[in-house]
Amino acid sequence: MAPMNPLPKRFFPALLLPGLFLLTPTSAWALQSHGGSEGIFVHQLAHLFYAAALAYLFWDIGRSAFPGRGWRYLQVFCVFMILWNLVAFTGHWLGFYIANTDIVRPSGYFSSQLVGPFSSIKIIYFCATLDHLFSLPAIFFLFLSLRTLYHSVKKEDEK
Amino acid sequence: MNALPLSLSIVTDMAGSLLIIVFSFLALRYAWLLLRKQPENFLWGFLLYFCMTLASFAISRAIGHLVKHILLFSGKPEIWQILSPISGGINTLLMTSLGAVTIYYHKGIEGYLAINKKARSLKDANDQLGIAAAQLQEMNLHLEEKVADRTMELSASEKKFRNFFNNSKDMVFFSNSANHLLTMNNAGFKMLGYHDDESPSLNLVDVFNNEDELETYHNALKSQGFIEDMEIEFTKADGTSFPVLLSATAVSDEKNQLVGCEGIAKDLTRVKTMMEQLVASEKMASVGQMAAGVAHEINTPLGIILGYAQLMRDDFTQESEEGQNLSIIERQAKACRKIVADLLKFSRQSESARKDLSINEVLTDVIAVTQHSLNMDHINVHEDLADDLPPVIGDTERLRQVFINLVNNAHHAMEQQGSGELTIITRYLPDTHQVVATVQDTGHGIPEKIRKRIFDPFFTTKPVGKGTGLGLSVSYGIIQDHGGQIEVESPVAGDKGTAFHVKFPISLVEAASVRE
Numbered sequence: 001m002a003p004m005n006p007l008p009k010r011f012f013p014a015l016l017l018p019g020l021f022l023l024t025p026t027s028a029w030a031l032q033s034h035g036g037s038e039g040i041f042v043h044q045l046a047h048l049f050y051a052a053a054l055a056y057l058f059w060d061i062g063r064s065a066f067p068g069r070g071w072r073y074l075q076v077f078c079v080f081m082i083l084w085n086l087v088a089f090t091g092h093w094l095g096f097y098i099a100n101t102d103i104v105r106p107s108g109y110f111s112s113q114l115v116g117p118f119s120s121i122k123i124i125y126f127c128a129t130l131d132h133l134f135s136l137p138a139i140f141f142l143f144l145s146l147r148t149l150y151h152s153v154k155k156e157d158e159k
Numbered sequence: 160m161n162a163l164p165l166s167l168s169i170v171t172d173m174a175g176s177l178l179i180i181v182f183s184f185l186a187l188r189y190a191w192l193l194l195r196k197q198p199e200n201f202l203w204g205f206l207l208y209f210c211m212t213l214a215s216f217a218i219s220r221a222i223g224h225l226v227k228h229i230l231l232f233s234g235k236p237e238i239w240q241i242l243s244p245i246s247g248g249i250n251t252l253l254m255t256s257l258g259a260v261t262i263y264y265h266k267g268i269e270g271y272l273a274i275n276k277k278a279r280s281l282k283d284a285n286d287q288l289g290i291a292a293a294q295l296q297e298m299n300l301h302l303e304e305k306v307a308d309r310t311m312e313l314s315a316s317e318k319k320f321r322n323f324f325n326n327s328k329d330m331v332f333f334s335n336s337a338n339h340l341l342t343m344n345n346a347g348f349k350m351l352g353y354h355d356d357e358s359p360s361l362n363l364v365d366v367f368n369n370e371d372e373l374e375t376y377h378n379a380l381k382s383q384g385f386i387e388d389m390e391i392e393f394t395k396a397d398g399t400s401f402p403v404l405l406s407a408t409a410v411s412d413e414k415n416q417l418v419g420c421e422g423i424a425k426d427l428t429r430v431k432t433m434m435e436q437l438v439a440s441e442k443m444a445s446v447g448q449m450a451a452g453v454a455h456e457i458n459t460p461l462g463i464i465l466g467y468a469q470l471m472r473d474d475f476t477q478e479s480e481e482g483q484n485l486s487i488i489e490r491q492a493k494a495c496r497k498i499v500a501d502l503l504k505f506s507r508q509s510e511s512a513r514k515d516l517s518i519n520e521v522l523t524d525v526i527a528v529t530q531h532s533l534n535m536d537h538i539n540v541h542e543d544l545a546d547d548l549p550p551v552i553g554d555t556e557r558l559r560q561v562f563i564n565l566v567n568n569a570h571h572a573m574e575q576q577g578s579g580e581l582t583i584i585t586r587y588l589p590d591t592h593q594v595v596a597t598v599q600d601t602g603h604g605i606p607e608k609i610r611k612r613i614f615d616p617f618f619t620t621k622p623v624g625k626g627t628g629l630g631l632s633v634s635y636g637i638i639q640d641h642g643g644q645i646e647v648e649s650p651v652a653g654d655k656g657t658a659f660h661v662k663f664p665i666s667l668v669e670a671a672s673v674r675e
Contacts, residue, residue, distance in 0.1 A: 006379075018324065030319070034191075039244060039247060039248070039251075043247060043250070043251045046251045046254040046255045046258070047254065049255060049258040050257055050258040050261075052252045052258070053257070053258035053259070053260075053261035053262045054258075054261060056262060057264065060264070060268070066202075071411050072355045076375075085664075090553060091478055104162070108232070109169075109170060109228075109231040109232045109234070110166050110232060111166065112164075112165040112166065112169070113162035113163060113164055113165060114162060114163040114165055115162045116161050116162065118163075120162075123163075126163045126165075126168075129165065129168035129171075129172075130167070131169055131173050132172060132174075132175025132176070132179070133171070133175075135175065135179060135674065136175045136178055136179055136182075139178075139179045139182040139183050139186070139213070139217065140178075140182050140184070141211070142183070142186045142213070143182040143183075143185045143186040143189070145186075146185075146186045146189035146190050146193065146206065146210065147185075147186075147189050148458065149189070149193060149203075149206075150192050150193050150196070151190045153193060153196055153197060154196065155197065
């Protein structure tokens with residue numbers, strides 16, 4: 001049997017660096033920790049991203065000049081949805097400025113009240129809690145848009 | 160105002176969440192129906208994904224909000240504290256997804272539009288192909304009919320031109336660059352004196368009578384491509400020549416090289432004859448006018464000479480020398496007066512009585528008068544008179560004079576040979592509404608060199624004193640005066656004999672009844 005070749009001399013320094021990391025892992029900082037406020041940041045960014053995407057969709061529908069009422073309804077959906085995003089974004093943001101003492105529940109959850117003294121932040125926050133006044137019409141126009149598109153396609157097919 | 164009720168927000172939130180779920184699912188349904196109707200349409204695909212994500216977001220958010228309200232309402236906020244980040248995380252994730260779906264939609268749209276453009280282009284090409292295929296099918300279906308129609312049209316056209324070629328009374332020919340006549344119609348062969356069953360191989364060199372004319376013809380074709388109304392002479396099969404009017408067009412190949420020609424030639428013999436007759440007629444008319452003038456001037460002094468001679472003769476006896484001289488003067492003066500009278504007749508100066516008459520009767524009278532002297536010289540008279548000859552308008556006496564002249568001329572032509580045959584023929588020519596009377600003899604004939612002069616006044620071949628040279632001139636004048644024509648043919652049959660054909664128009668009444 002032929003004798004085995006000895007390992008090359010330069011192989012040992014190459015093993016040295018990984019060995020050091022494995023043997024002393026305490027100060028490596030390989031993973032970033034995510035604090036409590038990161039969630040709301042991500043959520044706010046998602047609102048902005050979604051609003052920007054809707055603005056783009058609105059512009060692109062106009063640019064592409066798709067004909068028919070269905071596409072116009074879709075543009076209305078975009079407008080309401082963008083407004084909802086902005087309202088929701090504002091509501092989340094102003095939530096930071098509302099203290100626990102600003103909301104009282106004299107007789108249970110349903111009797112919750114926003115108490116004074118009232119600043120513009122508090123009033124805007126209160127309005128922002130009614131964000132469904134934008135999101136509901138938005139979804140309604142989306143429904144109208146899809147229904148109109150469907151009927152126009154159906155009518156065209158029947159010709 | 161000390162407080163704002165948040166119950167409004169809670170109610171709005173709960174009702175809104177429920178309605179959003181309802182409407183988002185209704186929208187999803189229509190998106191699905193759209194895609195099912197047009198699965199190939201990218202836009203409906205995008206809207207379906209968008210609605211699916213939105214419906215998921217609506218459910219996630221609405222359920223989250225409802226659960227929150229329920230838990231807070233039932234006084235279990237700690238549970239909501241646990242669920243809140245999960246619900247918020249899912250909402251954030253779905254909202255981001257909605258944004259991503261919307262943002263990436265434009266790439267899809269571009270792709271869809273590009274595919275749509277290609278598809279439209281393919282569809283157009285397909286439509287065109289369909290139309291072409293339909294046309295091809297239609298063409299195939301009617302190809303046989305079209306071929307048959309075209310063949311029929313071609314055949315009709317070919318027949319039309321073939322008939323024109325065959326039935327033309329003029330020569331129509333095609334020749335190659337070496338002057339060989341490739342094709343020629345029957346009229347051409349007939350014009351050149353060949354029989355119908357003959358089709359000799361001819362060259363233009365054989366046909367043209369004059370080489371210079373052939374060269375001129377070639378030069379014109381080469382230089383200008385055609386030749387028009389060229390008056391030349393062609394050579395017949397028997398070597399004689401005749402005038403023709405030739406028009407021809409050069410035939411060239413794609414390199415503009417002369418490869419042959421196509422030509423039409425018209426026989427001018429008849430035209431030339433007519434022209435000669437016209438010239439002769441003009442000449443006779445002028446001679447007649449001159450003769451009338453001379454006769455009128457001579458007639459008066461001649462009458463005085465004759466009168467004085469007759470008066471003086473009464474003073475002398477017939478036997479005396481003076482009486483005999485005066486008789487000679489009287490006789491010669493009378494001869495002069497007869498010549499003058501003949502001149503006047505030639506120039507149509509004398510009066511005449513016209514009526515409907517039968518040429519047969521005139522000829523019968525003439526034969527009766529002349530037959531005795533003809534028989535004396537062993538000349539047999541043959542009559543071939545048509546039975547149903549229509550009448551002509553004329554002066555009997557003057558026409559009788561014409562035929563007596565013609566019979567006398569025939570007599571003189573035959574008397575030297577000791578015998579002969581005189582044939583008198585009458586016929587009706589329905590095509591021209593004319594009556595033709597022919598006086599034909601078997602005499603020595605008229606030499607060609609004098610044939611054109613026989614109607615000239617004072618032209619005679621008889622010895623001096625035997626004829627005045629006015630007989631045929633006077634006859635010519637009388638016939639012209641009757642609207643007729645006189646033609647001479649010599650030799651007639653074989654190599655001797657002469658025939659005079661005298662043609663008269665039939666009377667107008669008769670002509671009208673014939674036309675009816």
